[in-house]
Amino acid sequence: MDLEDRIKHQFPSLFITLLSVLIGLVFADLVSEAHARMTLWPLNVGSLRTWGQILAMGTCALTGWVFLAHVGISRLRIPTLDDSLIVFMTPVPLLIGNSLVGLKESWPWFYYASFYLAISLLATHLQVRVACAESELASFARITRPFGPTLVLYLGIPFYAAMAWADSRAMLSPLAEMLLALSATPAALSFLWLFFRSWHVAIAETRALNP
Numbered sequence: 001m002d003l004e005d006r007i008k009h010q011f012p013s014l015f016i017t018l019l020s021v022l023i024g025l026v027f028a029d030l031v032s033e034a035h036a037r038m039t040l041w042p043l044n045v046g047s048l049r050t051w052g053q054i055l056a057m058g059t060c061a062l063t064g065w066v067f068l069a070h071v072g073i074s075r076l077r078i079p080t081l082d083d084s085l086i087v088f089m090t091p092v093p094l095l096i097g098n099s100l101v102g103l104k105e106s107w108p109w110f111y112y113a114s115f116y117l118a119i120s121l122l123a124t125h126l127q128v129r130v131a132c133a134e135s136e137l138a139s140f141a142r143i144t145r146p147f148g149p150t151l152v153l154y155l156g157i158p159f160y161a162a163m164a165w166a167d168s169r170a171m172l173s174p175l176a177e178m179l180l181a182l183s184a185t186p187a188a189l190s191f192l193w194l195f196f197r198s199w200h201v202a203i204a205e206t207r208a209l210n211p
Contacts, residue, residue, distance in 0.1 A: 004078065011079045015072045015087060019065060022091035026061045030054060030098050038102035045174045050102040052181030053109055057098060059188040060116070064090035064123075067149075067195055071127050074137060074203075082130050089123040106177040110164035113184060114157050121153040139205035142198050149194035152187055 034040065038050050068090060093116050100109040128144045131137045144150050163180055166172055172180070 007078055008076050011077075011083075012073050012075060015079075015083060016069050019068055019072070019087050019091070022088070023061050023065045026091050026094045026098070027058065029095055030057055030061075030101070033098050033101060045178050049106065049174070049178040049181045052178060052184065053101040056113075056181065056184030056188065057094060057101060059185045060120075061091070061094055063188045063192050063195075064094070064120070066192060067124065068127060070195075070199060071131050071140065071143075074140070075131055075134060077134055080130070082126055086123055086127050086130070089119055089126075093119050105167075106172075106181065107164045107167035110160050110167055110180065114159075114161035114164060117153050117156045117160065121150060121157070124150055124153065136206060137202075139202040139209070140199075142202050142205075143195065145198075148198045149191045152191040152194065156187055 034054060038054075040047055040050060043051075068086065097109070097112050097116055100112050103109065125144055128140055131140045142148060146154070160180075163172065167177060
């Protein structure tokens, strides 16, 4: 095996290892923040809102790991600067967002949710574009089609931005804030489901074109 082949074969495992470490830091930081300053009991509208935010951050971390890892292991090429950007684009914003969980006001977290979804949309397109640079993975382009997993991101960006604007002007009740926080987890799981559906179809198309 020459140097180029060695790099190609070792990079996917390196990428996933670094990604896993960063996602692990997100979970560790979230647990630390919860122990240090969040009120999680007794259950009421305020504590349920905090639980919703915690679950949302954890689910987003899991979703980011699944998406980046599953597309990453499909690739076999010399890494570029884009790979270095992609591996940090999802975990680092989540680490920053952990500091906004459980605050008295909800609107900063809603604004950050919109910002994080925008970052996720960019990371999704960048990861798929890098993958599609390999002719064998051209079918992966379907992952970024409008009615694929990115639909969740396209809808979520303006939605959470609008809710943040309304909440910052005291237009949302505590119950509405709680329901909005709880809605983020099903949204992230919907992205995950749509991704797996598109990913499996893309693999099937690749197998059909390259028997």
